[in-house]
Amino acid sequence: MSEDIQKRVAQLSADLHHHNYMYHVRNEPVITDAEYNRLFRELQELEAQHPEFAQADSPTQRVGSDLSGDFPKVRHPAPILSLSNAFDESDLVNWEERNRRLLPADAQLQYVLQPKLDGLAIVITYEDGVLVRAATRGNGEFGDDVTANVKTIRSVPLRIPVDPERGAAPERLVVRGEILFHNEAFLELNREQEAQGLPAYVNARNTASGSLKQKDSRETAKRKLTAYVYAIVDSDGLDLESEWETLQFLRDMGFNVITEAALCEDLADVTGRLPDWEARRDDLPFEIDGMVLKVDSFAQTSELGVVGKDPRGAIAYKFPAEEATTKLVGLTIGVGRTGKVTPTAQLEPVFIGGVTVSNASLHNYEQVAALDIRQGDRVIVKRSGDVIPYVIGPVVGARDGSESAIRPPESCPFCETSLIQPAGAVDWFCPNPKCPERVMRTLEFFVSRVAMDIEGMGPQTIAALIEVGLIEDEADIFNLDAEPLLALEGFAEKKVENLLASIETAKTRSFEQVLTSLGIDGIGSTVAGLLTDNFSSMQNLLDAAAEIQSASESFAQTAEPLLPVEPTDDAATDRLLSRLRHPLTELVPRYLDAADLGDRLARLLKPLHLSADHLSALQDALSRLIAASRPLHSIEGLGPVLVENIVSWFTDDHNQSVLAKMLEAGVNMRAEEKILSGSGLAGKTFVLTGAMSVPRGEIKALVEANGGKVTGSVSKKTSYVVAGDAPGSKVDKALKIKVPVISEDELRALIAL
Numbered sequence: 120m121s122e123d124i125q126k127r128v129a130q131l132s133a134d135l136h137h138h139n140y141m142y143h144v145r146n147e148p149v150i151t152d153a154e155y156n157r158l159f160r161e162l163q164e165l166e167a168q169h170p171e172f173a174q175a176d177s178p179t180q181r182v183g184s185d186l187s188g189d190f191p192k193v194r195h196p197a198p199i200l201s202l203s204n205a206f207d208e209s210d211l212v213n214w215e216e217r218n219r220r221l222l223p224a225d226a227q228l229q230y231v232l233q234p235k236l237d238g239l240a241i242v243i244t245y246e247d248g249v250l251v252r253a254a255t256r257g258n259g260e261f262g263d264d265v266t267a268n269v270k271t272i273r274s275v276p277l278r279i280p281v282d283p284e285r286g287a288a289p290e291r292l293v294v295r296g297e298i299l300f301h302n303e304a305f306l307e308l309n310r311e312q313e314a315q316g317l318p319a320y321v322n323a324r325n326t327a328s329g330s331l332k333q334k335d336s337r338e339t340a341k342r343k344l345t346a347y348v349y350a351i352v353d354s355d356g357l358d359l360e361s362e363w364e365t366l367q368f369l370r371d372m373g374f375n376v377i378t379e380a381a382l383c384e385d386l387a388d389v390t391g392r393l394p395d396w397e398a399r400r401d402d403l404p405f406e407i408d409g410m411v412l413k414v415d416s417f418a419q420t421s422e423l424g425v426v427g428k429d430p431r432g433a434i435a436y437k438f439p440a441e442e443a444t445t446k447l448v449g450l451t452i453g454v455g456r457t458g459k460v461t462p463t464a465q466l467e468p469v470f471i472g473g474v475t476v477s478n479a480s481l482h483n484y485e486q487v488a489a490l491d492i493r494q495g496d497r498v499i500v501k502r503s504g505d506v507i508p509y510v511i512g513p514v515v516g517a518r519d520g521s522e523s524a525i526r527p528p529e530s531c532p533f534c535e536t537s538l539i540q541p542a543g544a545v546d547w548f549c550p551n552p553k554c555p556e557r558v559m560r561t562l563e564f565f566v567s568r569v570a571m572d573i574e575g576m577g578p579q580t581i582a583a584l585i586e587v588g589l590i591e592d593e594a595d596i597f598n599l600d601a602e603p604l605l606a607l608e609g610f611a612e613k614k615v616e617n618l619l620a621s622i623e624t625a626k627t628r629s630f631e632q633v634l635t636s637l638g639i640d641g642i643g644s645t646v647a648g649l650l651t652d653n654f655s656s657m658q659n660l661l662d663a664a665a666e667i668q669s670a671s672e673s674f675a676q677t678a679e680p681l682l683p684v685e686p687t688d689d690a691a692t693d694r695l696l697s698r699l700r701h702p703l704t705e706l707v708p709r710y711l712d713a714a715d716l717g718d719r720l721a722r723l724l725k726p727l728h729l730s731a732d733h734l735s736a737l738q739d740a741l742s743r744l745i746a747a748s749r750p751l752h753s754i755e756g757l758g759p760v761l762v763e764n765i766v767s768w769f770t771d772d773h774n775q776s777v778l779a780k781m782l783e784a785g786v787n788m789r790a791e792e793k794i795l796s797g798s799g800l801a802g803k804t805f806v807l808t809g810a811m812s813v814p815r816g817e818i819k820a821l822v823e824a825n826g827g828k829v830t831g832s833v834s835k836k837t838s839y840v841v842a843g844d845a846p847g848s849k850v851d852k853a854l855k856i857k858v859p860v861i862s863e864d865e866l867r868a869l870i871a872l
C-alpha cells in the first residue's frame with residue numbers, strides 16, 4: 120500500500136515537472152489548466168498525508184519557470200509567489216477559516232477583489248522614479264531580463280510619477296504586474312497576419328509571451344501589448360498599510376491599474392460579487408481566468424505568512440474551466456468562398472464552460488501536422504467567449520497506437536476538383552470557381568451584413584434561387600425580376616417587393632464596400648480601403664492587374680529560354696531560378712526603388728553567366744514589370760502575397776465576367792469624387808516621393824484632376840518633384856538635373872492659384 124503511494128507521488132512529480140516545462144518553457148501545454156490543477160492537488164494531498172515520500176524537488180515546492188536561454192538572468196528582490204486556487208465558494212470559506220485560526224479571535228477581515236488576468240507576470244524596478252529593469256517571473260527567484268522589450272510597451276511608465284503633481288516616487292520601487300494583449304489588439308494582430316498571407320496566432324497568452332521574449336525589441340514594439348500593475352514587491356521609503364492603499368498609490372504614480380478592483384467588507388460581500396464577474400468575463404477587454412482575492416491589511420497578511428510557495432493572505436478563485444479533453448472521432452471538411460479547405464474536428468460531446476461542444480476548429484492542415492493531431496487522439500479543446508471552440512493539441516500520453524495521421528484530401532469533396540496549395544500558403548484550396556459549395560459560400564458572404572447587406576436574402580433564399588436556376592453568381596442577384604420570384608413557393612408579393620427594394624439599395628453601396636463583398640482572399644475592409652484610396656474605379660484596378668499580368672508574361676517569355684531546364688544540384692542556384700520564376704513576389708518588392716537596377720540584376724544573375732544582351736533584355740522586362748506593379752506594390756500595408764492574389768483574381772475570366780455583369784446591372788464601381796478639379800496643372804509633369812499627409816494615390820488623383828501628369832522617374836521633362844517625409848533618391852536626382860523640388864503644401868498652393 121505505502122509502496123503504491125510512494126510510486127504515485129513519484130509519478131505525479133514527474134508528470135507535473137514535464138507539464139511545467141511544456142507550459143512555461145515550450146509554451147505548448149498538453150493538458151488543460153484544470154487537469155494540471157487536479158494532478159497538483161492530488162500530489163499536495165498525498166504529500167500532506169505522507170510527508171516522508173515528498174521529494175525535495177517536488178513541483179509543489181517550487182513555482183513554475185518561464186526561463187529561457189536567450190536572456191540574462193535577474194534575481195528578484197523577494198520571491199515572486201504564486202497563489203493557491205479555490206474552485207468554489209466552499210474552498211473560500213475553508214480558506215478564511217484556516218486563516219482565522221492564525222489571527223486574533225476578533226480580527227476583522229476585509230478583502231480586495233480584482234480580476235485575475237491571463238497574461239505574463241512581470242517585475243519592474245524603478246530607481247528614483249526611473250525604470251531601470253524589467254524581468255519575467257522566471258522560476259520565482261530569478262527571471263529573464265527583458266528591460267528593453269518592456270520599455271516598448273506604452274502603458275508602462277518610463278518615469279514615475281507620470282504626473283509630477285500626484286506625489287513623489289520612492290527611492291526604489293519594485294512592482295509586479297501582468298503583460299497581455301487586449302482582445303481587440305490580438306484580433307488586429309491576426310488581421311495583419313492574414314493581410315500578409317501568414318497564419319493566425321491561436322493563443323493570446325502564448326503570443327504575448329513570445330512577443331515579450333523577442334531578441335530584437337523592435338519586434339516587441341510592433342505588437343500592441345498592454346501592462347497592468349497590481350502589487351508592490353519591494354520598496355525603499357514607502358509606508359503603505361493595505362492592498363487598497365497600494366492600488367491607490369500605484370494609480371497616483373501613473374501605472375495602469377485595473378479600475379474595477381473592489382474593497383469588500385467581508386467574505387460574503389466577495390462571494391456575492393463572483394456570479395456577476397463570471398457573467399461579465401466575456402465582455403471585458405482582456406481574458407481573465409478567475410478573480411484574485413487578497414486580505415486587505417498588510418499587518419494581517421504578514422501575520423498569516425507563507426506556506427510552501429503560496430502566501431496565505433491571498434487566493435485565486437478560478438472560473439469553471441474553458442478547456443477540456445475529449446476524443447477526436449472524425450473530421451468534416453469545409454470549403455469556403457475562396458476555395459479554402461478547412462478541417463473541423465468532430466468530437467465526443469464534452470461540456471466546456473457551460474455548453475456542450477461537439478465540433479471544434481482545427482485551423483488548417485499545416486497546423487494539424489505541426490501539432491501532430493491524429494484521428495482518434497484525445498485532444499484538448501478550448502472555448503472562450505464568442506470564439507469558435509478550437510483544438511489546442513493532442514494529449515500525446517493518452518495514445519494507444521490506434522490513432523491515424525490526418526492528411527489533406529486530394530480532391531474537393533463537393534466538386535472533385537484536385538486541391539492545390541499555392542506556394543508559400545498554409546492552406547489548401549479548391550480552385551474551381553463554379554464549385555457548388557464555393558458559389559453558395561460566396562453568395563452567402565456577398566449578401567451578408569458585413570458585405571453588400573441585402574436584407575431579406577438569407578442562406579435559404581439563396582439556396583432556393585440557386586436551386587431553380589435564377590442565380591448562378593453575385594451579378595445575377597441584380598438582374599432578378601418580380602415575376603419569376605412570385606412563382607416560387609413562399610414568395611408573397613410583399614416579400615418580393617421588399618427583396619427587390621433592398622437589392623436596388625445595394626447597387627449604391629460604396630466602391631470600398633463592393634470590393635470587400637467580392638470575398639477576394641486577404642481583402643477585408645481594411646485592404647479594400649487601401650485599394651479604393653489608390654484606385655478610383657473597378658476599371659482602374661482591372662487595368663492595373665491586366666498590365667501586371669501582361670508584364671509578368673513577357674518577363675517569363677524573356678527569362679525562360681535563358682534558364683537551365685533541369686534542376687541544378689546547387690541550392691543557391693535553385694533559389695535564384697525560383698526567384699526568376701516568381702518575379703512578382705520575389706523580384707519586384709526587392710527592386711521596387713532600386714536606382715541601379717542594371718548593376719544589381721547583373722550581380723544577382725552572375726551564377727547563370729548570361730550574355731550582356733540577355734542581361735539587358737531581362738532588365739528591360741523587369742523594369743516594365745516594376746513599372747506595372749508600382750501602383751499596387753507601393754501601397755503601404757499591401758504585402759507581395761496579397762498583390763499576387765489581387766492580380767490573379769482580377770485577371771480571372773470568370774471574375775471579370777461577373778464584374779462586367781454587375782457594372783451593367785448598375786452596381787456602383789467608382790470611388791466617390793472627393794477632389795476639386797481644374798486645369799491649373801495642365802501640361803505639367805510631377806514625380807512624387809516620400810510619405811505625404813494622405814496616400815500617394817490621392818495626391819496623384821489630385822494632380823490628374825487638375826490636368827497634370829504623374830510619372831515614376833525623374834527626367835529633364837519633369838516639371839516638379841513633390842517630396843514628402845523621408846523622400847528617396849529621386850530628390851538627389853532632381854537636384855542634380857536642376858528640376859525644382861517642392862513640398863506637398865507647395866503643390867496644393869499651385870493648384871489653388
Ligand SMILES: [Zn+2]
Pocket residue numbers: 454531532533534535536549551554555556557
Ligand atoms: Zn470544389
